[in-house]
Amino acid sequence: MTTYQHIAANKRRTIFLMSVFVLFILAVGFVFSELLQYGPSAFVFAGVIATGMSLVSYYSGDRIALWTSGAQPIDPKEHPYVHRIVENLCITAGVPVPKVYIIHDSAMNAFATGRDPQHASIAFTTGIIEHLENEELEGVAAHELSHIKNYDTRLMMIVIICVGLVGLLADFFLRWSFFGGHSRREDRSVPQLGAILAIVGLVLAILSPFIAKLIQLAISRRREFLADASGVLLTRYPEALAKALEKIGAQDQPIRRVNSATAHLYIANPFGSMRSFTHLFSTHPPIKLRIQALRGMAS
Numbered sequence: 001m002t003t004y005q006h007i008a009a010n011k012r013r014t015i016f017l018m019s020v021f022v023l024f025i026l027a028v029g030f031v032f033s034e035l036l037q038y039g040p041s042a043f044v045f046a047g048v049i050a051t052g053m054s055l056v057s058y059y060s061g062d063r064i065a066l067w068t069s070g071a072q073p074i075d076p077k078e079h080p081y082v083h084r085i086v087e088n089l090c091i092t093a094g095v096p097v098p099k100v101y102i103i104h105d106s107a108m109n110a111f112a113t114g115r116d117p118q119h120a121s122i123a124f125t126t127g128i129i130e131h132l133e134n135e136e137l138e139g140v141a142a143h144e145l146s147h148i149k150n151y152d153t154r155l156m157m158i159v160i161i162c163v164g165l166v167g168l169l170a171d172f173f174l175r176w177s178f179f180g181g182h183s184r185r186e187d188r189s190v191p192q193l194g195a196i197l198a199i200v201g202l203v204l205a206i207l208s209p210f211i212a213k214l215i216q217l218a219i220s221r222r223r224e225f226l227a228d229a230s231g232v233l234l235t236r237y238p239e240a241l242a243k244a245l246e247k248i249g250a251q252d253q254p255i256r257r258v259n260s261a262t263a264h265l266y267i268a269n270p271f272g273s274m275r276s277f278t279h280l281f282s283t284h285p286p287i288k289l290r291i292q293a294l295r296g297m298a299s
Contacts, residue, residue, distance in 0.1 A: 014155050022047075022054055061157035062113040062121055065265060069111070070257040071101035071123040082129060085138050086122060086145075092234050093142075095149050098122050107253045107272070108132070111265040112144035113153050120148040125255065132244055139241030142231035143267060150230065152223050156265055224267075224285055228294055242294040249287035 026047055056064075076083045083100060090097045098112070098120035108128040114120030122144045129137065147153050232238040245268070254272035263270055269284050 011151060011154075014151075014158055017155070017158050022051065057158050058115055062115065062119065062153075065111075065113045065157065065262050066101055066121060066123060068257065068259065068262055069103055069123060069255075070105075071103050071121075074100045074102040074124075079129060081134060082124065082137070082141075085134070085141050089138065089142050089145050089234055093145055093149055095145065096120070098145075098148060100124070102126060102129070103255070103257075105255050105257070106130075107255045107270070108248045108251055109255055109266045109268060109270050110140050110144055111262075111267065112147045113157055113265060114148060115154045115157060116151065117148050120153060122148075127251075127253075128248070131247060133240075135235075135237060135240040136244035136247070139231060139235055139237070139244050140267060142234040143227050143241060144231075145234065146227040146230035147223070150223070150226065152227065153265075159261075159264065222285075224290065225293060228290055229297065232294065232297055238294040238298045242291045242298075245287050245291050245294070249291075 074082060079102070086100055087097050095117040098114065098117075099122075101121055101123040103109075103123055103125045105125045106127040107125055108131055110122065110124045110128055112120060112122045122141065124137075124140075128140065132140065147156075228241060231241060235241070248268045252272055255266075255270040258266075258270040264284075266284075268287060
């Protein structure tokens with residue numbers, strides 16, 4: 001798949017995910033209105049919620065991701081070379097310069113977010129800035145800029161809202177069943193409504209981690225290999241990113257402020273080795289394979 005085909009595929013996947021998201025909320029609203037006999041009001045309410053959350057995920061998903069991670073705008077005077085690296089790469093890539101943020105965390109990691117190159121941001125941890133050489137940090141920045149240019153960030157941003165919704169629905173059904181699970185008309189045909197909602201909520205609560213992971217895995221892990229390759233085209237130095245990934249992979253330190261909804265944004269698994277015991281359900285391909293691919297490009 002070429003870069004242009006990947007960009008087109010990402011745009012199609014974004015539309016598909018948002019459509020499925022809206023239809024899912026509408027279906028939940030329909031079932032809820034039928035169970036509680038609220039008529040079309042619950043269905044309309046679900047439509048408003050689905051539309052609102054879709055717009056929020058599209059236009060404000062990047063701010064949610066940055067806020068969740070504790071990212072703050074970087075001071076150009078404090079880290080001038082970081083800004084120079086990003087600006088120079090943007091000139092090479094022919095994309096607008098994104099906003100640059102810093103996460104005060106000693107773990108080495110970074111991520112990019114934004115709905116398009118005109119509304120994009122890159123965040124670096126203090127750990128990755130302090131421990132990587134300039135050319136290695138340049139390789140990481142080129143990787144993240146490639147995510148922006150390839151529209152990976154738009155797709156990954158939508159996923160954050162979809163993943164968070166699953167947990168919210170589970171909590172909603174459980175709370176409603178225990179505190180408000182009754183029919184508007186007190187219909188005798190649904191005397192066990194509270195139990196039904198409790199079961200639905202419990203099932204969602206149990207399955208939500210797996211559902212969230214499946215949604216994240218719908219975003220192919222091949223995007224990391226493509227971003228690695230696209231980043232190398234900018235720097236012309238694959239060994240720099242390979243060395244950066246070696247240092248990142250050698251650390252055994254998770255990021256303090258991270259959750260499963262935003263884990264797929266980072267250049268490497270932000271949970272560290274404690275949450276990377278299996279590659280089957282990982283949002284990232286093994287770092288060793290990425291390093292091998294990069295060094296294969298140099299040979």
